[in-house]
Amino acid sequence: MNELPKRFDFKSIDQKWSTYWEDQEVFHARQQTGKEPYTIVIPPPNVTGILHMGHALNNTLQDIIIRYKRMNGFETLWMAGTDHAGIATQNVVEKALAKEGKTRDELGREEFLNRLWQWKQEYGDTIIHQLKKLGASCDWQRARFTMDDEYSQAVNLTFVKLYDKGLIYRGQYIINWCPRCHTALSDEEAEHEETQGALYHFRYPFKDHPDQYVIVATTRPETMIGDTAVAVNPNDDRYQKFIGKKLVLPLMHREIPIIADEFVDPAFGTGAVKVTPAHDPNDFEMGQRHNLESINIMHPDARLNEKAGEYQNLDRFQARKKIVEALRNLGLLEKIDDHTHAVGHCYRCHTVVEPYLSRQWFVKMKPLAEPAANAVRDGEITFYPNRWEKVYLNWMDNIRDWCISRQIWWGHRIPVWYDDEENIYVALTEAEAKQKAQEKRGKEVSLRQDPDVLDTWFSSWLWPFATLYWPKDNAELKYFYPTASLFTASEIIFFWVARMIMAGLEFMGEIPFKDVYIHGTVRDDKGRKMSKSLGNALDPLEIIEEYGADALRFSLIMNSGQDLFISKDKFEIGRNFANKMWNAARLILLNVKSHDHSYDLAKICEQENLDLTCRWIISRFYSTLEKVSLAIEKYRYSEAENEIYDFFWGNFCDWYLEMIKDRWTEDVVQYVTLHILEESLKMIHPFMPFVTEEIWSIIHPQEQAISLQNWPVLEKQLIDESFEKDMTLIIDIITAVRQSRAQWNIKPNEEIIVNLATNLDDLKSLLTANQSILIKLCRIKKLSIADDLPEEKNAAKGVVAVVKYAIPLTEVVDIDAEKRKMLKQITDQKKAAENLSKRLNNKEFVKKAPDHVVAADQERLESLQSKIKELEDVITNLN
């Protein structure tokens, strides 16, 4: 056996195995008959992305289950790829251009797109390389990009289909406008934040009585330039008499009417609202109801336009100041109140978004949302943890139409063409549009394509099937779709998860995945979100460099119950555990001389002479394996890791390897030890792929990689609790002796005697021969042999049990304490039984309560009664 280094040297090993896996195409999925597919699609990271802790967590979770399923004989496909991330990517390239002193308009559309593709070519795969470092077992050969040709065709097709179905329409509405990105945003892309602002109260004079006025309140004074009415509630006594009267809009000197609308809340502000149909969604609706003019007062960059007169070309916030000043000078400023309210910000550049009237394309969501909501309601799709279903359903039930056009260049161009009469042709290609135009117009006309592109998410929502070359009818699509599970953060539920479900049902007629696992957010140790701008982000690549990929993965999962609070030292756990495995393997390989696999574990276990130590570790391994498998299936990863950690470190290393340390000459010991190590490696492999692969390759240089080995078969018959109980008892006693050695003056030789015990019979006879130790043990557990012994707390566990075993050997034990305890239990449980039967005899209760409640009560009563009997029997025997 080769000499292994003292410490696990992850640096050389991580790289070695990533390369190996890729070269050997270990993760490449192929359609196979007789094998069940298991598919996951990666949440495609943005091409602008660099790996952060959120990615590390997200992809580790996926990798664990995909490796687990692969080892369990599934044909696993983990679809890889990246998202073109429209606005984000365009922003990055625009910034680079700005450094050269250029703008995209100067460059022109075509040249700008060339620059974007160039950028994508150069940097777009950065994150994919980083994911490989993490050990993510994606099918990299299949990696897709949302702007691949086939993918783009799929996007166009869905647009056409939805349009033909009447689910896509174009119209003038108030949308969220980002003045910095110069584009419309969907409601989800506008992030609302509580902001400390002001509520300005202005006086709008009456036309006929310039000395009298109505006071209106607003948070955005500059919008008054576009006011076309003032609205009051029709039932508001204060204002009823003014309805229909005219006011004069200050500064603009425009006549505006006072209208009545139910929308107005008399209790808020002054009860009178200035109405700006072009710059507020509610005002827009009121404008529609009352046929008001909509006056757009802003340029796309939020400077005021020519409608603003002397305020023209001022930025909205500068204009705000000036207008307030002007009104103050006119004596029309009533007051300014402090006011906190939610203000929308662009989710990409964090600029305050402007409600802006413009013509955009929308998807009608209600018809799509209904089946998607039902899929979750009916349990076809399950969220883990379950509480997210409520969040999802709440959104689905209150869904609003989706604004899908973006005024940027990077993305899928909207497949719509217009002719000189503004007729609309929706088609898959320009040629098809031309043909349609020809038919309609009876002559050839020149067409121009809609300049806008589609929302990034309008392509991402097709990800689970467009990556498999939908709409092409192909066998792989049938084989790998629908996918099994989806892993993502809660922020993406509305953007992506919900819409994928809609798209899956609409275009494939089938849900895109069965399980949705929502993981927590990675935060720093103070609970703040990790972000570059805050400077509190831990870089996963640095952690990999310093602690190893396995350590990063293991530690992240260990902390992944809800939100994760991560600081650097957290990664020591994973590093130390990897090192522990390494050194356990080192010890074993130093001592195991032969790799004799002719043994059969089941047969060995049947042999009577297999000692408790070996039998125990075998049983412990398989009960751990069972728990770990179950935990993975239920997406309870941190639980699985805890089981692994306890078993491997707490049982296998701390006890088992210590107990067999003088028995390496025994063939059976060698076999059992190596076997448990190998099976443990397989069990741990999904969590820590690199160390396990390395150790495995040292043990089996000729065999194929552990990534391709089968998950250990659960030998249920080898799980035997009685062995685990016996060993637990021995461990408890040994621990008790150690813990109390000072207090009860346990001599070194006595401790050695106890340590020698490797099975219960041993221990009993050892204690029989050395009754002084037994007496000390009794003392530790307060089972006093003399009344004057002090009662100590924190006595070790388990000693009471050995005392029970030892009862025939000695008279020292006070069994009265045991008896008293049992007697109390009996009275308690009798009382419980009495109450239960009272309730069951109550006809009212039996009638009213649901059947299962009554049944449960009955069952409990029976179990109580049998327990009481059992206890009474024990007591009789004691007497």
Place this chain on the structure above:
RNA sequence: GGACCCGUAGCUCAGUUGGUUAGAGUGUUUCCUUGACAUGGAAAAGGUCACAAGUUCGAAUCUUGUCGGGUCCACCA
């Protein structure tokens, strides 16, 4: 305004249907270590399970309320 989550050891968290003496890791203190591992081993200290009331023979666990921390949704100008 609506919905959801969390308060357990100094810190980070387990505690799966209520059931013996509430557990880990980390930090602190003590001792050990010379062929698996100081990224190690053995041990000590440290908790009225946020608070209050209720249900129960029995509550960290179930119910209600209070306080504290967090998240998401919502058109209050």
